[in-house]
Amino acid sequence: MSTSTSRLSVLCLATWLTLCLPTAAHAQTQAPATADDQYRLGLYQRETGEPYSAIDTLESLLSSYPTLNRARMELAVAYYRTLNYERARAEAERVLNDHTTPEMVRLSVSSFLKQLELEQAMTLGKPHRFEFSTSLGLMYDSNVNAGPDSALLGSSLAGDLVLDPEFTAKSDWGYIAQLGVQHTWQSPKPLRVGQATGRFSWNSSLSLYQKAYHQFNEQDLGVISLATGPALIVGNGWRGNLNVQFDKITLGGHDLGLYTSVNPSGTWRLGSGGELTADVQWVKRDFTRNLDSGRDSQYQSVGLSYGQLMGNQTWSLQGGLRLFNESARDARFSNQGEEYFVGARANVVGIDLFARAAWRHSRHLGIEPVYGMSRRETERRTEIGASHNFNEGWLDKWQLTGTVSHVHNKANLSLYGYDRDTVTIALNRNF
The missing domain is CATH 2.40.160.60 (Outer membrane protein transport protein (OMPP1/FadL/TodX))
Incomplete structure (x- = not known):
């Protein structure tokens, strides 16, 4: 599998996960409008070429709302785009280990992690x-x-x-x-x-x-x-x-x-x-x-x-x-x-x-x-x-x-x- 193909697969999978996770978020305490604005700002920064600013924004949001798994998956994608595979894996695993995460989402997060592992091996496995x-x-x-x-x-x-x-x-x-x-x-x-x-x-x-x-x-x-x-x-x-x-x-x-x-x-x-x-x-x-x-x-x-x-x-x-x-x-x-x-x-x-x-x-x-x-x-x-x-x-x-x-x-x-x-x-x- 080529690096570009793997990267595309990871991004598509992560995008799908963020669409699925709001369903699980209803079981959590609903975030106020200011938190929603902060979440949207993080996505905007990441998609407009400011992944490090997006990381700061999403981490600030999660420090106040640590159970907001949708934001956590977006944070994992931001880390992925900065080639920080370890932090991307850590954030995705927190979603995977959350007992409130639906089974369908767990399977998708597992696939996400396998894709990360493959790309990390291809990119960093042989220095x-x-x-x-x-x-x-x-x-x-x-x-x-x-x-x-x-x-x-x-x-x-x-x-x-x-x-x-x-x-x-x-x-x-x-x-x-x-x-x-x-x-x-x-x-x-x-x-x-x-x-x-x-x-x-x-x-x-x-x-x-x-x-x-x-x-x-x-x-x-x-x-x-x-x-x-x-x-x-x-x-x-x-x-x-x-x-x-x-x-x-x-x-x-x-x-x-x-x-x-x-x-x-x-x-x-x-x-x-x-x-x-x-x-x-x-x-x-x-x-x-x-x-x-x-x-x-x-x-x-x-x-x-x-x-x-x-x-x-x-x-x-x-x-x-x-x-x-x-x-x-x-x-x-x-x-x-x-x-x-x-x-x-x-x-x-x-x-x-x-x-x-x-x-x-x-x-x-x-x-x-x-x-x-x-x-x-x-x-x-x-x-x-x-x-x-x-x-x-x-x-x-x-x-x-x-x-x-x-x-x-x-x-x-x-x-x-x-x-x-x-x-x-x-x-x-x-x-």
Whole structure:
């Protein structure tokens, strides 16, 4: 049984109980009009997004009229909505143990308690959760070294500028492999945030990634990533997290450098099916090789994106922008600029289709050798893909994914202009 189904069942059952209990209340001392007003206020507060105020109101009412079981069941529902299952159970059990409660209501209260027990077990029963993932695929890359299409880079007073053909665009195929493990610890106690209830967790992950080419092994890329940080989900309104990550990178089998990043982000739900996300990123890039020492840098960026479910939640659109600034030891590697992207995703006859387009404009600050001017670049990246989840046979629980992407990098200096096409097919699975 899913959590949402269980939650709906509990609410429906609790609502039915509150309709039944007034019959039993006639045997009790009738509450005055002021108590009835207080009862209605508690219900209004609970149904308008103020469950904690409702708890205060109903508890105040019950302190004066402790046998008013209808109010007690509404209090149990209010505790339930704040994820305080223990107090919800305690209030419901008081109604169950009251000898004046009719037998039909007792049976319904017992069902209510069983539903609470099931949901509590699903939500809080396993504070520690491990998830494993793996991916293995093949790829084709038309430009493994992101080199220019032509060796002729321009001309100067000294003659034509010709690039060593070894550094022009080269194509190759290869494989990609990934293995990861993620641990999530979820606090067993809910956290009050105003009138909303939050769930606090701590997420940590370790992943290994390898991209290996068949011929040009000097372009093989390896990444070992370790990430950790807290997360907070507050009802259905918003969620946030702070991620600290370390990426150890190798190129061609040799140590390239270490990236250390801090990335806080927050997401707010807007309207029906809309989400607004804001994030900030700081990255310290430390390179190992002496020839890359000028590339040591600090990178900062701020991003904003919006996603919207469409067509009765059968497809979605997303778009966003990012401003960035990178300050490097050597000014020619320092740059700043902006990125934009739009994307769409839809599920058609069991196949998940997606497409994305992004533009990145960067302006470098330092002067490039030979050219005597600073670099300007505009990168246009497009990607389309599809994935399918298998539900039977020897590929049961595996996902097949295929992507095709194109990168066109336009630069004012021909050395940095290039085109690149990649095709990837991979099998993925989470355990």
